[in-house]
Amino acid sequence: MARYGLVINVKRCIGCNSCTVACKNWHQIEAGVEGRRRVVDVTSGRYPRLSKWIFPISCMQCDEAPCITVCPTEATFRRKDGIVALDAAKCIGCKQCIDACPYHARYFDEKKGVADGCDLCSSRIDGGLQPYCVESCATRAMVFGDLSDPQSDASRLIRSEKGIQLSPQKGTKPKVYYIGILGSALEMSIV
């Protein structure tokens, strides 16, 4: 069975927020709510010796997902292909998943009274397509693929470019990998 994940090539990200808006466009998420994606922009050091890092953050698609564990209604669940998804009809708006996520990757939709987060565009995947943000990324900075297949583009990239997970010490085993960035720079996004 497939085990879908995402590789974010930070070397190609220019922080344009195309993916942030792409997600709202495709899923028709109105403005004013946090949405499923955000771009982190951190600058460290002192002028002129500094480093500036920009990269996107979304649901890490954890193999050991605390959002699934804490959900009292099984609204948050794991699909057979490993994707962490959410059935809004079952969500009672208790926000426990939002609190449990170490990556602040979920948000609460006040109007609908439900939690929401990225499910890698699972309905598109079911139709044989890629997640929309991956497809329309303005700089081709993301690669989607089956991590259980060592020959997939995503798996190859993780191997060859030494992909890292954000805060692996949290123990949730994310399936989103970053390449081209130091772990310490990545950590700055969730402090």
Add this chain to the structure above:
Amino acid sequence: MGESPDRIVSTLCHGCSYGGYNCGILAYVKHGKMVRVAGNPYNPLSEGRLCPKGQSAVQWVYNEQRLKYPLMRIGERGEEKFKRISWDEALNLTAEKLKAIKEAYGPEYIMLSKGQSSSWLGLHHFLWMRFLHGIGSANLGWWGPYVCYGPQLMYHKLVIGGPTYARADYDNADLIIEWFTGGGTGGASRGGVETTDTNMRSVPVKILDRLEKGARLVIINPQLIPIGANGRAYKWLPVRPGTDSALALAMINVIIKEGLYDKDFVGKWCDGFDKLKEHVRQYSPEEVEKITDIPAKDIRAVAREYAKTKRACIRVSESPEKRDLQGFAMAIPILIAITGHLDRPGGNVWFHPACRLGFDTLVKTVPEETKARIFGGEKFYIKFRGRTTCDLTSTIEALITGRPYRPKAMLWFGTNFMGTGRNPALIAKAVKKLEFIVAVDVVPTQATRYADIILPAATRYECDGEPTIWQDHLAIANKVIEPLWEARNELEVTLDLACRMGMEMDFWNGDYNAMLEEFVRPSGVTIEELRASGPKGIYVPRTELMDKRERYEMVFENLPNKKVQLYNSTLEQNGYDAMPTYKGEPEDPVTTPHLLKEYPLIFTDEHSQYYNHHSWMRNVPWLRELRKDPYAKINPETARQYGIADGDWMEIESPHGMMKAVALFFAGLRPDTIMGQHGWWQGCTALGLPEYPGFNGGTNPNVLYNYEQRDPMTENLTKNTLVRIRKTTPPDGVAPLKEMM
């Protein structure tokens, strides 16, 4: 989410102007409503990619802030009282008024201006030129030739010739220099030299692709821009704003002194090398370090590296906006030429399209005596441009003084006339002297408040749109939905107006399709074929010229001796400097150090960025929530000295005016510089954000700049000054025009 669309329509993005070849969009329509967009994978420019502006197309179309109905002024000009009228009333009134002005005073009393919203050399541009020329006037007065693309291009043409800019050939470069005066951000939107025949949106992808193949990236910019982030900038030279020409001249100095120039090219293709060699002696890296704040060793290093790298390209800002434009705009093409990087792979190359679309603009029908009365027609710049656009600074002066004559009417198509120009208060004063103003736009702007007739324009997605070409690819913007409210396609409106003025013979008897057919004819493809081509569009045969390089005989043809002018006798004969010289800005630490006590910081502003296009699209909620407030970037260390926190409102005051902006902390900005952004005024109703005033005390950086001291030849306006800052309260919001909503 699972719902399938009723139709998917292939069209082109509206984000970076309409009328031009933009990124390909597939618009999803359900129950007659455009519900979402996706990138068109067949579009060879964008290949399915979209930037945030493209992604938010739906919110641009269904935006409550749009102009919905034709309006007529009922109060005093600028009093902001309007009433709704019908299209028939509006167009008949306009036609009658324009005819009466033409008969009573003469055609030159009627002026036309368009903004960046509609593309350069696209169908809109052609049609509006034809409309004005049809009336008999040549007084096209738009801001582009003063604050944007035009002035720098003029100097490039005088130095290295060519039909347009010689652009960075990223695809083949081993060294890429992104040189943005005034801190432009480049990136997924615009920012850089580009027109109809080069790409806009593919620029970052091209750079990133090339970096992956081992090319090096040098950023010359007072701030570390996104393309240089994530460890990509191999070198970052944070040049002091306004001193770029000195840096370029020092690079020329090093290259000549160390014999690193391309001797064959200079010997065969350049005029005036000895004079240049003598002239640049004064720009030693040590002297220039004092001006630019770039260490002499770094200047030497970048000069050597550029000269020694065979495939090296430079991209410069599209709009340097400098009093010292001449120095910069001549030094850069000289630098490119003497190092042998001109029209060679990986250098700066002229990209020609396979053909150019267009039709006769009837410019030849404008009588010579009328052309002679074009504003600023005696100036070299206007003459060089073939008197096809008038001089706007002369126009503003004419409006105020009545000399040599005061124009009576202006037609504004998608231009925020006083927001873009300098200075806004003076322009507003001038505009009030007009007898008749028609403003056509998608949304109300600061300028529409001054109009007599306001006409609601349809967005690109509501128009049976125009054919466009990029390189050898033809694409068309197909209509996605019918126009909302009473909005209408501006092209149709122009045809309609022309017919009502009795000019139907020159305007295809109002037949829209016939106009499109004539526009696309140079390609050999018919409009029906193009419409039927769907998302794939049509490729026309490439020409030999497109893929050739070193086309020197052709591009230098109009230069004296058919050679690159390192010493420019044309300019000299017309009373201007023959060689580039660093002169500084009206106010900066080097030229006016005495001002530093009162105004200790440098101020400049960025060009467009990812979330808007000039003053467009700040009404789009998905975009606006990414950057809610009018901002000015400030180094946190500088802010601390003034007790300013991230997100505080700042008062920014120059010797010329005051604006307010929210402090945006950025450690990657020179500590002596405040980096604003132009185009801030619009509110965003959906997010409850108010409109801010565009005049003194508002959020428009243009109030801060020196208006009197301009580039001598092109009248290019500066965007560099000195300021003082302090923490303050937000500006008072401006109520939106109720009659318009």
